[in-house]
Amino acid sequence: MSSRPAFDPTRLDVAAFSAGHGAMAGSWPLRSLPRLTSATLPLADGGEDPVAWRAEGASAPLLGAGMQPALRLAADASVGLECQRCLQRMVVPVKVDRRLFFVAGEDAAASLDTESEDDVLTLEPSLDLRSLIEDELLLALPLVPRHEVCPEPLPFEAEPEPPASEHPFAALAALKRGSGSP
Secondary structure, three states, X not given: OOOOOOXXXXXXXXXXXXXXXXXXXXXXXXXXXXXXXHOXXXXXXXXXXXXXXXXXXXXXXXXXXXXXXXXXXXXXXXXXXEOOOOOOEEEEEEEEEEEEEEEXXXXXXXXXXXXXXXXXXXXXXXXXXXXXXXXXXXXXXXXXXXXXOOOOOOOOOOXXXXXHHHOOOHHHHHHHHOOOOO
């Protein structure tokens, strides 16, 4: 009975992982993803939900390039963002489920990426899966976060109408009537 080799998510050999149909999953604390942490607010209760992730490797056909190493990435996180309507903190679930292909050479990756619905990246000898998942979560953040219904709407204070005597044309109206003084 043979065992599968252990893969390190911080130095993943994508070609070997995909060829062996590798699979790994885990969770990281949100604070271990510094770019995502800096783009979000702390959760209201001060707690921190972990970022759950899963990666599966396979060789798959890529249009114009034949069989290529591919990764299926899935990640789930809950992050704090500021509602752009009421400016209150809100918890937003962020989910990623993507397939990425890897090809030799930056030029080939750029060319094939424009033709494919999946992302095509350059095959490197070592991939930091944590950084890649962080990139995907950042891209999945909403552009304009907002509650469906804000819990506390902003108070609306309409400016009071100026009294008739302070109306900007009151002096002109008085002149027209012939009173002579504004």
